[in-house]
Amino acid sequence: MTSPEVNKTYNLATCFVSVGPVVVSGYSEDGGIEYEEGGDLFEDQVGSDGESVSSRVNNHDVYCNISLMETSKAYRDLILLLEAQLLAVAAGTPITPLPFAMKCSSTGDSCLSLYTTFMARPPQTKGRTAGERVFRLKLNKPKRTYGLLNVV
Numbered sequence: 001m002t003s004p005e006v007n008k009t010y011n012l013a014t015c016f017v018s019v020g021p022v023v024v025s026g027y028s029e030d031g032g033i034e035y036e037e038g039g040d041l042f043e044d045q046v047g048s049d050g051e052s053v054s055s056r057v058n059n060h061d062v063y064c065n066i067s068l069m070e071t072s073k074a075y076r077d078l079i080l081l082l083e084a085q086l087l088a089v090a091a092g093t094p095i096t097p098l099p100f101a102m103k104c105s106s107t108g109d110s111c112l113s114l115y116t117t118f119m120a121r122p123p124q125t126k127g128r129t130a131g132e133r134v135f136r137l138k139l140n141k142p143k144r145t146y147g148l149l150n151v152v
Contacts, residue, residue: 014105017066019116019137020081020098026072028132033102035111036063038138060141062111063119064100070124070131078135082118100139108147115140 012032017024038061042054068075081098089095098116102109117140122133 010106015102016104017100017102019078019100022074022077022081024066024068024074024078026069026074028067028069031067031069031132031134034065034067036065038062062113062139062142062144064111064137064139066135066137068133068135070133075122075133078118079122082121082135085118100137100142104147108145110145110147111139111142112144113139113142 012027015033017033039057039059041057043057044052044054046052066078068078085095085098095115095117097114100111100113100116102111104110117138119136119138122135124133125131
């Protein structure tokens with residue numbers, strides 16, 4: 001006898017994200033949160049005699065792209081944090097802790113980092129409808145969990 005199929009669900013509204021004091025909301029239509037590894041886990045090398053070795057790459061940083069509507073309050077607040085970070089660095093101050101936190105109740109995934117660096121200003125675009133703004137953040141050695149709440 002086979003087990004009945006389970007209707008799996010997901011809701012971005014159950015993902016809590018904060019950057020420093022800013023609670024992120026107002027995601028763009030196709031946007032959300034996207035993570036990208038800082039590098040591969042291993043790098044392959046093949047010597048001239050054909051011997052192959054895989055070397056562990058120790059880049060544990062992660063890049064995070066957050067896509068927001070240009071009209072969201074979080075967009076304005078993140079721009080203010082970005083500018084404050086740039087001013088501090090221009091004044092010779094090292095980048096101070098700016099915590100990043102994500103917890104998704106739908107899947108059980110989480111990502112926590114003490115240091116967040118804004119990698120670029122979101123490009124501005126104008127069109128027929130409200131535009132999208134993408135923040136690219138670097139998370140320094142985040143602690144992540146991969147939830148299995150919706151896996152059957």
